[in-house]
Amino acid sequence: MSTAAPDTFNGPIIDAEDLWRTYEMGAEEIHALRGVTFKIDKGEYVAVMGPSGSGKSTLMNLIGCLDTPTSGTYVLRGKVVSEMDDDELAAIRNREIGFVFQTFNLLPRASALHNVELPLVYAGIPRDERIEKARQALEMVDLGDRVTHKPNELSGGQRQRVAVARALVMNPSILLADEPTGNLDTATGQDIMALFDRLKEAGHTIILVTHEREIADHAQRTIHIRDGQIESDERRTS
Amino acid sequence: MPFTEAIRTALQSLRTNKLRSFLTVLGILIGVSSVIAVVAITEGLDAYISNQVLALGSRSFRLQKQPDIITSHEEWKEMMKRKRIELDDLEAVRKACTQCAEVGASVGTGGSAKRGRTIHKDVRIIGITENISRIGAVRELAQGRHLVQQDIDQAGRVGVVGMDLVDGLFGSVDPMGKEIDVDGNKIRIVGVAEPKGAIFGQSQDNFIWIPITTFQKLYGSRRSISIQAEAVSMERFEDAQDQVRLAMRNRRHLTYLKDDDFSIETGESIMDLWQTATRGIYVVTIVVTAISLLIGGIVVMNIMLVSVTERIQEIGVRKALGARRGDILRQFLVESVVLSGFGGLLGVLGAAGIALGLGSVIGSMMSLDFSAPVRPWAVGLALGVSSVVGLVAGLYPASRAAALDPVEALRNE
Ligand SMILES: Nc1ncnc2c1ncn2[C@@H]1O[C@H](COP(=O)(O)OP(=O)(O)OP(=O)(O)O)[C@@H](O)[C@H]1O
Numbered sequence: 090m091s092t093a094a095p096d097t098f099n100g101p102i103i104d105a106e107d108l109w110r111t112y113e114m115g116a117e118e119i120h121a122l123r124g125v126t127f128k129i130d131k132g133e134y135v136a137v138m139g140p141s142g143s144g145k146s147t148l149m150n151l152i153g154c155l156d157t158p159t160s161g162t163y164v165l166r167g168k169v170v171s172e173m174d175d176d177e178l179a180a181i182r183n184r185e186i187g188f189v190f191q192t193f194n195l196l197p198r199a200s201a202l203h204n205v206e207l208p209l210v211y212a213g214i215p216r217d218e219r220i221e222k223a224r225q226a227l228e229m230v231d232l233g234d235r236v237t238h239k240p241n242e243l244s245g246g247q248r249q250r251v252a253v254a255r256a257l258v259m260n261p262s263i264l265l266a267d268e269p270t271g272n273l274d275t276a277t278g279q280d281i282m283a284l285f286d287r288l289k290e291a292g293h294t295i296i297l298v299t300h301e302r303e304i305a306d307h308a309q310r311t312i313h314i315r316d317g318q319i320e321s322d323e324r325r326t327s
Numbered sequence: 328m329p330f331t332e333a334i335r336t337a338l339q340s341l342r343t344n345k346l347r348s349f350l351t352v353l354g355i356l357i358g359v360s361s362v363i364a365v366v367a368i369t370e371g372l373d374a375y376i377s378n379q380v381l382a383l384g385s386r387s388f389r390l391q392k393q394p395d396i397i398t399s400h401e402e403w404k405e406m407m408k409r410k411r412i413e414l415d416d417l418e419a420v421r422k423a424c425t426q427c428a429e430v431g432a433s434v435g436t437g438g439s440a441k442r443g444r445t446i447h448k449d450v451r452i453i454g455i456t457e458n459i460s461r462i463g464a465v466r467e468l469a470q471g472r473h474l475v476q477q478d479i480d481q482a483g484r485v486g487v488v489g490m491d492l493v494d495g496l497f498g499s500v501d502p503m504g505k506e507i508d509v510d511g512n513k514i515r516i517v518g519v520a521e522p523k524g525a526i527f528g529q530s531q532d533n534f535i536w537i538p539i540t541t542f543q544k545l546y547g548s549r550r551s552i553s554i555q556a557e558a559v560s561m562e563r564f565e566d567a568q569d570q571v572r573l574a575m576r577n578r579r580h581l582t583y584l585k586d587d588d589f590s591i592e593t594g595e596s597i598m599d600l601w602q603t604a605t606r607g608i609y610v611v612t613i614v615v616t617a618i619s620l621l622i623g624g625i626v627v628m629n630i631m632l633v634s635v636t637e638r639i640q641e642i643g644v645r646k647a648l649g650a651r652r653g654d655i656l657r658q659f660l661v662e663s664v665v666l667s668g669f670g671g672l673l674g675v676l677g678a679a680g681i682a683l684g685l686g687s688v689i690g691s692m693m694s695l696d697f698s699a700p701v702r703p704w705a706v707g708l709a710l711g712v713s714s715v716v717g718l719v720a721g722l723y724p725a726s727r728a729a730a731l732d733p734v735e736a737l738r739n740e
């Protein structure tokens with residue numbers, strides 16, 4: 090099991106201040122996020138819940154540096170993301186963020202190994218080292234014997250594990266998962282959640298979006314969103 | 328994204344869409360193969376023609392009423408006014424041209440030959456002086472003897488025939504000493520010329536040689552004859568022509584202000600004509616190639632746009648994993664270049680096939696060894712040009728892919 094990045098940085102990993110995200114639909118303005126403020130510390134396991142259309146995915150996109158806020162400041166490990174340009178954002182996503190999507194989002198024609206290699210490719214890591222690291226990441230999610238398989242030769246749970254391996258291969262600061270079990274049956278979903286628990290134990294910072302109470306219960310903190318605002322932010326001491 | 332990775336991805340997508348890729352690059356394939364094949368074939372023909380012209384004898388030239396090539400109606404009308412060249416001119420030229428090794432003459436017409444009930448039409452009936460077969464390209468005999476001075480002096484009813492006539496009239500019968508009927512006149516065959524095959528589909532063996540004196544008896548002396556001369560050496564080639572020119576100008580009493588009213592033709596004029604024709608072929612080829620490359624480029628651009636649209640989600644994923652704009656741009660540019668470079672490669676193979684096939688067809692048509700060489704520079708140029716087409720065609724689709732917003736792209740299903 091890998092450990093999170095050796096960190097000389099001491100403040101909160103995420104420091105979000107009054108985030109707004111407004112979409113313009115012709116003349117109409119849609120405020121998907123309306124002034125969201127929160128901090129997340131290193132090693133936290135946070136669940137984000139809320140009704141459909143409340144702004145969970147919009148928030149995840151901002152946290153994941155796929156998108157920038159219309160206003161407000163977003164600081165990731167001391168760096169002000171809200172003012173970065175495209176290429177800087179790409180570099181941050183590559184090094185700091187690991188994404189796990191509801192629909193897995195694996196490249197269908199590439200093997201499991203090659204899928205996991207991709208972030209390393211964009212980090213400019215030489216081929217031999219890439220293969221070595223990708224193989225290790227796949228072994229960590231118990232898929233060491235499936236490296237040459239294409240996504241359509243794997244089960245849903247296995248595909249999501251490949252996605253988790255891909256998210257972790259760069260050893261990012263945060264693991265972001267938007268409804269990672271949404272496309273899986275309950276049993277397989279539990280396997281994935283067990284994997285997340287292990288990652289939490291290993292010191293990874295995890296933020297996941299879910300609709301389900303049982304899934305959210307794996308986390309020690311739950312942020313509820315409604316109409317683009319934080320409705321509640323509860324920590325469980327366990 | 329390193330280059331090798333981009334190429335790997337490009338080759339993979341090429342492999343996944345084999346038929347589509349092939350159809351996409353058809354235009355480029357056609358453009359490239361036509362240019363290489365045409366270059367190869369004209370180069371082969373070039374070599375062949377210059378051989379042929381050299382065989383005509385680089386030291387030989389012809390004095391005739393009009394040039395081989397007339398380029399306008401006005402010129403043609405002018406030519407019709409010229410005096411014909413006669414046997415007397417032959418004598419004068421013979422005397423005047425001290426730098427000529429041989430001076431002979433020929434005159435010809437179309438006619439038919441008969442033996443019994445068998446008719447062979449469209450035969451070249453050529454009246455010659457005995458030395459014609461030695462001027463320029465030496466014509467060997469397969470059988471019998473050449474015409475000799477005595478035949479000319481006596482205006483003998485004898486002839487040397489080409490192989491087409493033998494095949495047409497005699498089949499497997501020995502033609503030697505037999506009489507045939509040439510436009511109603513009996514001619515006895517004394518020799519058969521070695522066959523030469525065809526040039527541009529025109530048989531070189533469909534003729535009968537008779538003494539030039541006999542020709543004039545049978546067909547009259549109103550036809551202008553062609554005087555053929557061979558200089559003693561290559562160095563004396565120009566001198567020999569000048570002597571002939573001067574002799575003719577004296578005979579025609581031309582003052583120095585007047586132009587020649589006769590023409591002197593050398594192998595060079597045929598070479599010139601050929602080169603003009605080749606230039607025309609090249610221009611046409613370049614136009615055809617340019618058009619097919621343009622169409623090919625448009626098709627490649629179109630398919631690259633399709634490819635970008637199909638892979639919007641993939642682009643989103645790659646961006647989420649850290650691909651920068653430049654990485655995506657490079658990926659699709661490389662794919663486009665690989666795609667059309669693949670077309671160029673197929674085009675080169677196609678051209679090699681065409682050149683080989685056509686080369687051997689032309690070769691057998693002319694019954695001569697003829698090769699159409701596919702030059703490395705042509706191959707390099709073809710691959711280079713098709714890659715550039717790919718680069719240009721890929722620019723717009725690739726920049727569209729690069730500019731995609733990652734969130735939008737990921738949402739695309
Ligand atoms: N690109 C966009 N253009 C316009 N409006 C958008 C866009 N993306 C999201 N929205 C709007 O923003 C609001 C929040 O959307 P978001 O996707 O964040 O919701 P969500 O909480 O993730 O919902 P779900 O649980 O259904 O996934 C919605 O009203 C949505 O319609």
Ligand SMILES: [Mg+2]
Binds near residue numbers: 147
């Ligand atoms: Mg959502």
